[in-house]
Amino acid sequence: MKTTQSENLFTRAQELIPGGVNSPVRAFRSVGGTPRFIERGQGASIWDADGNRYIDYVLSWGPLVMGHAHPQVVAALQDALTRGTSYGAPTKLENELAELVIDVVPSIEMIRFVNSGTEATMSALRLARAYTGREKIIKMAGCYHGHADMLLVQAGSGVATLGLPDSPGVPASTAASTLTVEFNDLDGVKALFEQFPNEIAAVIVEPIAANMGFVMPRPVYLQGLQDLCRRHGALFILDEVMTGFRVAPGGAQQAWNLDPDITCLGKVIGGGLPVGAYAGKREIMKMVAPAGTMYQAGTLSGNPLAMTAGIATIRALLEPGIFESIAGKVSELIAGLTSAADSADISIQTGSAGTMFGFYFLKTPGAVIDDYASAKQHADTARYGKFFHAMLEAGVYLAPSQFEAAFMSSAHGSEEIQATISAVTQVFHQL
Numbered sequence: 001m002k003t004t005q006s007e008n009l010f011t012r013a014q015e016l017i018p019g020g021v022n023s024p025v026r027a028f029r030s031v032g033g034t035p036r037f038i039e040r041g042q043g044a045s046i047w048d049a050d051g052n053r054y055i056d057y058v059l060s061w062g063p064l065v066m067g068h069a070h071p072q073v074v075a076a077l078q079d080a081l082t083r084g085t086s087y088g089a090p091t092k093l094e095n096e097l098a099e100l101v102i103d104v105v106p107s108i109e110m111i112r113f114v115n116s117g118t119e120a121t122m123s124a125l126r127l128a129r130a131y132t133g134r135e136k137i138i139k140m141a142g143c144y145h146g147h148a149d150m151l152l153v154q155a156g157s158g159v160a161t162l163g164l165p166d167s168p169g170v171p172a173s174t175a176a177s178t179l180t181v182e183f184n185d186l187d188g189v190k191a192l193f194e195q196f197p198n199e200i201a202a203v204i205v206e207p208i209a210a211n212m213g214f215v216m217p218r219p220v221y222l223q224g225l226q227d228l229c230r231r232h233g234a235l236f237i238l239d240e241v242m243t244g245f246r247v248a249p250g251g252a253q254q255a256w257n258l259d260p261d262i263t264c265l266g267k268v269i270g271g272g273l274p275v276g277a278y279a280g281k282r283e284i285m286k287m288v289a290p291a292g293t294m295y296q297a298g299t300l301s302g303n304p305l306a307m308t309a310g311i312a313t314i315r316a317l318l319e320p321g322i323f324e325s326i327a328g329k330v331s332e333l334i335a336g337l338t339s340a341a342d343s344a345d346i347s348i349q350t351g352s353a354g355t356m357f358g359f360y361f362l363k364t365p366g367a368v369i370d371d372y373a374s375a376k377q378h379a380d381t382a383r384y385g386k387f388f389h390a391m392l393e394a395g396v397y398l399a400p401s402q403f404e405a406a407f408m409s410s411a412h413g414s415e416e417i418q419a420t421i422s423a424v425t426q427v428f429h430q431l
């Protein structure tokens with residue numbers, strides 16, 4: 001596979017942009033090699049600067065649930081573009097996307113749009129602190145909630161990949177009010193509530209820990225967190241930036257009957273343009289300025305192009321049968337992956353929910369990864385690196401890190417799935 005163009009572009013990019021990228025995991029640091037510079041996406045495929053084609057399971061890290069350049073999304077954007085790109089004044093589009101989200105996501109009564117998942121979680125925490133008058137928060141080790149200071153403590157995603165314990169530049173005083181517990185450890189959370197009575201403003205959690213690979217919650221875990229929050233007067237914040245419109249149309253909360261006080265959204269709701277949101281109970285959301293006193297703002301928030309892409313993407317996803325068909329392809333792929341691993345005698349742990357999935361190569365056959373400690377202990381990152389590059393050569397684009405989830409879109413057909421399974425089968429036998 002020829003990669004000269006990508007290599008040249010990356011060399012130049014490294015002189016211009018720190019590490020050559022605008023988000024760390026893109027740089028291939030944990031798998032080695034040169035990141036592919038992408039020129040074009042269409043349906044389930046992307047093409048790099050050297051003209052190589054890949055079946056894409058990164059999908060912009062989740063947003064593109066309808067695939068690249070979906071005709072309805074492109075048409076809506078082209079139409080919106082002729083009317084200008086931003087007004088800094090309210091538009092009907094914001095009402096439309098708000099109505100769509102409120103209709104589908106069970107706990108949400110009001111929503112505020114921002115520009116990224118990071119802004120969503122950062123604002124959600126400010127709101128929880130304002131609402132409760134408390135300062136401490138609980139997050140789970142290995143859960144990634146964006147890069148706001150108080151959440152860069154035991155974070156997953158790029159932080160897990162690079163092995164940074166925390167980030168320099170985060171004030172110790174800020175990190176001090178973030179308490180961390182292992183994912184799936186309900187007793188640990190209970191103990192913190194007992195240790196700090198009336199001090200904890202909120203518990204924030206990813207319903208599936210999908211920024212340290214793919215770790216499903218134990219059956220009573222999320223409900224247990226919600227109950228603990230209610231009992232102790234803290235808010236339950238569900239970070240559905242990744243799982244929203246993916247685990248089910250109404251997110252993990254719909255699939256698993258949860259009732260968070262605040263929900264964070266991003267990724268799919270922007271349809272590939274920068275959008276995030278925090279949303280929840282009317283009584284809590286009414287505290288946000290200018291309705292209330294908690295300040296939060298954004299020059300480009302609710303941007304008309306971004307709203308348009310979100311509306312078109314969600315409308316297309318909600319058409320009858322679409323979500324189920326994407327989820328069906330995930331099952332097909334996971335089944336193929338599992339039987340390929342069995343036949344090559346390779347020990348993997350797979351997980352999936354709705355239209356997202358993930359898998360680990362296990363260093364110790366039969367080990368179980370169910371939190372950050374076990375992910376770091378048992379995941380075979382070296383083997384993943386080899387697998388990743390062999391798959392790339394075979395024309396399949398996966399996340400360049402063992403600690404990230406994978407995504408399916410409506411544009412992935414049986415042809416792509418079968419091609420992926422045969423590539424996996426071949427590569428597993430080489431490993």
Ligand SMILES: *Cc1c(COP(=O)(O)O)cnc(C)c1O
Nearest residue numbers: 116117118144145146239241242
């Ligand atoms: C991606 C992600 C974020 C951060 O969103 P950005 O748009 O990258 O700032 C926050 N939380 C979760 C669960 C995510 O997956």
